[in-house]
Amino acid sequence: MEGRLSIANFTKAFEFYDRDILFTFVIIGISTALIGLFSVAIGGYLVLGENRTAVAILAWFYRWPLFVPFIVEAQCMYMFLAKNGLMNNGFVALGLVDIETTQSLLDWRGIIITFVWKQTPFVALMVAGAMAALDRATIEVARNLGASRLRILVEIVVPQIRPTLIVGLILSFVTTLSVLSVPLMVSGGTPTMLTVDMAYRINAFGDYGVANALGLISYLMTGAVAWIYLRETMRERERT
Amino acid sequence: MTAMRALGWLPRGILLGVLAFAVFGPLASLLLWSFAEAWYFPHKLPSQWGFRFWEHVFRPTGRAMEALGMSISIALLTVVTCLAISVPAGLALARGRLPWRPLIMLAFLLPQAFPSLPIYINVARIFYEFGLNGTVAGVVLVHTLHGLVYAVWITTAAFAAVDAELEQAARNLGASALRTFFTVTLPLAAPGIVASAIFVFLESLDEFTGSYFVGAPEVTTLPLLMFTASMAGNYQISSITALILLVPSIAFMLVVERFLKPDVLSKVGA
Numbered sequence: 001m002e003g004r005l006s007i008a009n010f011t012k013a014f015e016f017y018d019r020d021i022l023f024t025f026v027i028i029g030i031s032t033a034l035i036g037l038f039s040v041a042i043g044g045y046l047v048l049g050e051n052r053t054a055v056a057i058l059a060w061f062y063r064w065p066l067f068v069p070f071i072v073e074a075q076c077m078y079m080f081l082a083k084n085g086l087m088n089n090g091f092v093a094l095g096l097v098d099i100e101t102t103q104s105l106l107d108w109r110g111i112i113i114t115f116v117w118k119q120t121p122f123v124a125l126m127v128a129g130a131m132a133a134l135d136r137a138t139i140e141v142a143r144n145l146g147a148s149r150l151r152i153l154v155e156i157v158v159p160q161i162r163p164t165l166i167v168g169l170i171l172s173f174v175t176t177l178s179v180l181s182v183p184l185m186v187s188g189g190t191p192t193m194l195t196v197d198m199a200y201r202i203n204a205f206g207d208y209g210v211a212n213a214l215g216l217i218s219y220l221m222t223g224a225v226a227w228i229y230l231r232e233t234m235r236e237r238e239r240t
Numbered sequence: 241m242t243a244m245r246a247l248g249w250l251p252r253g254i255l256l257g258v259l260a261f262a263v264f265g266p267l268a269s270l271l272l273w274s275f276a277e278a279w280y281f282p283h284k285l286p287s288q289w290g291f292r293f294w295e296h297v298f299r300p301t302g303r304a305m306e307a308l309g310m311s312i313s314i315a316l317l318t319v320v321t322c323l324a325i326s327v328p329a330g331l332a333l334a335r336g337r338l339p340w341r342p343l344i345m346l347a348f349l350l351p352q353a354f355p356s357l358p359i360y361i362n363v364a365r366i367f368y369e370f371g372l373n374g375t376v377a378g379v380v381l382v383h384t385l386h387g388l389v390y391a392v393w394i395t396t397a398a399f400a401a402v403d404a405e406l407e408q409a410a411r412n413l414g415a416s417a418l419r420t421f422f423t424v425t426l427p428l429a430a431p432g433i434v435a436s437a438i439f440v441f442l443e444s445l446d447e448f449t450g451s452y453f454v455g456a457p458e459v460t461t462l463p464l465l466m467f468t469a470s471m472a473g474n475y476q477i478s479s480i481t482a483l484i485l486l487v488p489s490i491a492f493m494l495v496v497e498r499f500l501k502p503d504v505l506s507k508v509g510a
Contacts, residue, residue: 054252064263067490069446071463072482075470076266079273079479086269089284090261117266178355180449181463185470195357195449202361202453215358222354 013213021217023191024177027108028221031115032173036165038116039124043161044153047131048139066121074185077114081105081186110186111193115176123168130164131157163233170229174222194218270486273479293476297484304481307465314376314461315444318383322391322440325384327433330395331425335404348392356386357449364453374458382450387440394439398432399425438492446485 014021042062049055065073080086083104091097105113134157142152158165176182183193194214201211273279274293276286297304333341363382364373372378402425410420426433448463456464462485470478 051252054256057256058259061260061263064267068267069442069463069485069489071446071448071466072270072486072489073266075466075478075482076270078470079475080266080269086265086272090265093284117262174355178357178449180357180452181467185467195355198357198361199452202364208361208365211361212358215355215361218355218358 009209009213013210013217016210017194017197017214019191020194020197021214023108024194024218025221027111027193028115028173028176031112031119031176032169034112034116035119035123035172036169038120039127039168040153040158040165042120042124043127043131044149044157046128047134047157048149048153063121063125065118066125068118070118070179071181073114073118074181077110077117077182078106078185081110081113107187107189108191111183114182114186115179119172119176123165123172126164126168127161130161134160166229166232170225173225177218177221270479270482273475274483276476293480297477297480303460304462304465304477304484307460307462307481308484310376310460311445311462314379314383314459315441317376317380318387318444319437319440321380321384322387323395323433323437325388326391326395326436329392330399330433331421333392333396334399334402345393345396348389359385360450360453363450367454373454374456376459379451379455379459379461382454383444383447386447386450387443390439390443391436394436395429395433398429398436401432402428438495442489442492445488 042058046055046059049058068076081104082088083102085104087105088097088102092099092102138156139152142156143149147155178195180195180199183196184199194217198211198214201207201214272286275289275291277290277292278288279286296302299305332338333344338344360382363385367373367378367381372381406424406428407420410424411417415423446463447461448467451459451461451464452467455461460468462481466478466481466485469481
C-alpha cells in the first residue's frame with residue numbers, strides 16, 4: 001500500500017465500521033434534537049415564565065453542567081447511571097421501580113444522556129440570551145389576544161431566534177462528534193462511536209490509514225451540517 | 241386562595257425537582273463516592289464513610305500529586321505560550337489594518353469548527369517523528385493549538401474595546417509607542433487578557449483527547465490519571481481526582497464573570 005493512492009482504507013472503514021458510522025450519526029442526531037428541544041423549553045420558560053421565584057430557581061441551576069469538564073462528567077455519569085447507581089437507587093427509594101428490575105443505562109442511552117446533560121445549558125444560554133433581546137411588544141400583543149404561552153413560544157419566539165438556535169446546535173454537534181472520553185467511559189460495548197474506533201485503530205494496530213478514513217467520514221458529517229447552516233443563512237439574507 | 245396557590249406550585253415544583261435531580265444527581269454521585277469507604281449492593285447510600293481515600297490521594301509520594309503538579313505546570317506553560325502569540329496577534333488584529341483580517345480570525349477558529357480528534361492523531365504521528373511524543377513540550381503544543389481559539393478571539397476583543405483616543409493622547413504628550421502600549425493599552429486590556437488566560441488554563445487542565453494521544457503513557461496529567469483509575473474500577477480515587485479537576489473550573493468561572501465585561505463581550509468576533 002505504501003506510496004500509492006487508493007480507496008482501500010475507505011473500503012475497509014466501511015466494511016468494519018459501517019454500523020458504528022450509522023450509530024454515531026444516530027446518537028449525535030438524537031442528542032442534538034433533544035438538546036434543541038430542552039434548550040428552547042428552558043429559554044422559553046426563563047423569558048415567558050410568570051412565576052418569578054420559579055424562574056430565578058431555574059436560572060440559577062440550569063447552567064451548572066456548563067462548568068463541568070467532559071472528562072469529569074463522564075466519570076459522574078459512569079457512576080450515576082450504573083445498575084446500582086444513584087439514579088436507580090433514587091427510583092427504588094421513591095418506589096418507581098423494583099430493586100430486582102433496575103437496569104444499567106451505560107450504553108447508547110448513557111451517551112445520549114451525557115451529551116444532553118452537558119450541551120443543553122450551552123445552547124440554552126445562547127437561546128435565552130437571544131430571546132431576552134427580542135422585542136416584547138409582539139409577545140404582549142399575542143398574550144393580550146389570548147394566545148397560550150406554548151403557542152407564543154412556538155409561533156412567535158422560536159422563529160425569531162432560529163439563527164441563534166441553529167448556530168448553537170451546530171457547535172454542539174461538532175463538539176459531541178469529537179469527544180472521546182464519554183463514549184469510552186460511559187459505554188464500553190459495541191456498537192460504539194467513531195472516536196473510539198479511531199483511537200482503537202491507532203493504539204492497537206498503528207493503522208493511520210483507516211483511522212484517517214474514519215476521521216474524514218466524521219468531517220463529511222460536519223460538512224453536511226455546515227452546508228445546512230449556509231443554506232439557512234442564505235435563505236435568511238434573501239428574506240431581508 | 242393560599243391553597244390554590246400551593247396547588248399551583250405542585251406541577252411546577254415537581255418539574256423543577258426532576259430537573260434539579262437530573263442536574264445535581266450525577267454530581268452528587270461523585271461527591272458520595274469520594275467519601276465512601278464501602279458502598280455495596282443493595283445499600284442505597286454508602287455504608288461506611290471516611291477520608292481514607294483522600295489521604296491516599298494526597299499522600300505526597302502518591303501519583304495523584306505528581307499528576308496534579310504535571311497538569312498545573314503544563315497548563316501554566318500553555319498559558320505563557322498562548323499569550324506570547326495572542327497578545328501581539330490580538331493587538332495587530334484589533335488595531336492594525338490587516339488585509340485578510342476576517343480570514344485570519346477564521347483560521348484561528350477552524351480547529352474548533354472541526355472535530356479535533358482526527359487532528360490530534362495526525363499531530364501525534366508528526367510529533368513522533370520529531371521525538372515530541374510523550375514529552376511535556378509536545379503536550380503543551382497540543383494544548384496551545386486548542387487554547388489559541390479562546391486566546392486570540394478574546395484578546396482581540398479586549399484590545400478593540402480600548403479607546404484609541406487615549407493612546408493618541410499619550411502619544412501627543414510625547415510618550416513613545418512602546419511606553420504607550422505598556423502604560424495605557426495593556427493595563428486597559430488586562431481584564432480581558434486575564435479572562436482569556438483563565439480560559440486557556442482551564443481548557444488545558446481538563447484536556448483529555450490530545451494528552452491521550454500525544455502525552456500518554458510517559459506524561460500523566462490529572463485527566464489521564466482519572467481515566468486510568470476509573471477503568472481499573474477504582475471509583476473512590478477517580479471521584480476524588482474528578483473533584484480536584486472540578487473545583488478550579490467552577491471557582492474560575494465565577495471569577496471570569498467579573499473579568500469579562502459586557503463591553504468586551506460585545507466585541508468578540510466583531
